[in-house]
Amino acid sequence: MRIVLLGAPGSGKGTQAKLMVEQLNIPHVSTGDLFRAAIAAKTPLGLAAKEVMDKGDLVSDDITLGMLKERITQADASAGFILDGFPRNLVQAEMLEGLLKELEMTLDHALLIQVDPDEVVARIAKRAEIEGRADDTEDVVRNRLNVYKEQTAPVGEFYKKQDIVTEILGKGSIEDVQERIQAVLRF
Numbered sequence: 001m002r003i004v005l006l007g008a009p010g011s012g013k014g015t016q017a018k019l020m021v022e023q024l025n026i027p028h029v030s031t032g033d034l035f036r037a038a039i040a041a042k043t044p045l046g047l048a049a050k051e052v053m054d055k056g057d058l059v060s061d062d063i064t065l066g067m068l069k070e071r072i073t074q075a076d077a078s079a080g081f082i083l084d085g086f087p088r089n090l091v092q093a094e095m096l097e098g099l100l101k102e103l104e105m106t107l108d109h110a111l112l113i114q115v116d117p118d119e120v121v122a123r124i125a126k127r128a129e130i131e132g133r134a135d136d137t138e139d140v141v142r143n144r145l146n147v148y149k150e151q152t153a154p155v156g157e158f159y160k161k162q163d164i165v166t167e168i169l170g171k172g173s174i175e176d177v178q179e180r181i182q183a184v185l186r187f
């Protein structure tokens with residue numbers, strides 16, 4: 001099964017994806033995690049991405065797609081994957097279409113996790129305390145939320161036209177949200 005998780009920063013995509021991995025036995029592919037790993041390993045890709053990420057802007061589409069292609073063509077992703085943080089704009093959505101066509105694959109679901117903007121800010125503030133992510137500071141979070149509104153939200157519309165979007169209420173406990181996701185995937 002091939003799934004795209006959509007939702008604002010702090011909507012719980014990463015948390016939900018980790019639980020989905022246990023149920024579905026397919027890998028969680030987070031472009032943010034891949035970038036953070038490249039930064040930690042001080043690779044050229046990591047060095048190029050760090051400056052952009054620290055500002056809360058998007059890394060270039062070509063770099064991101066190259067990294068994604070390398071990951072989803074690995075053997076463990078042959079039966080499917082859960083994409084988290086990609087596509088982040090309409091260009092990437094088109095690029096993913098092309099890549100999947102080339103690989104003779106299709107997407108099964110785009111799950112859009114809906115959370116109130118106030119809730120998102122509160123969750124990111126909490127994550128900042130726990131994880132200490134460089135891009136979870138107040139100014140950068142504000143920019144990331146703007147980038148989401150302007151560039152990423154239209155991706156939901158893109159998949160709505162393909163009729164593969166299900167909106168998931170992101171309120172309540174982690175388990176509540178997971179149960180809503182599993183209910184959709186059971187169909």
Ligand code: AMP
Pocket residue numbers: 009031032033035052053054056057058059060064084085086087088092135144
């Ligand atoms: P995330 O962990 O998904 O919140 O991503 C953290 C940061 O990594 C973003 O603010 C971007 O700077 C970068 N990033 C992650 N995914 C993408 C993507 N698909 N395209 C461009 N930049 C990305």
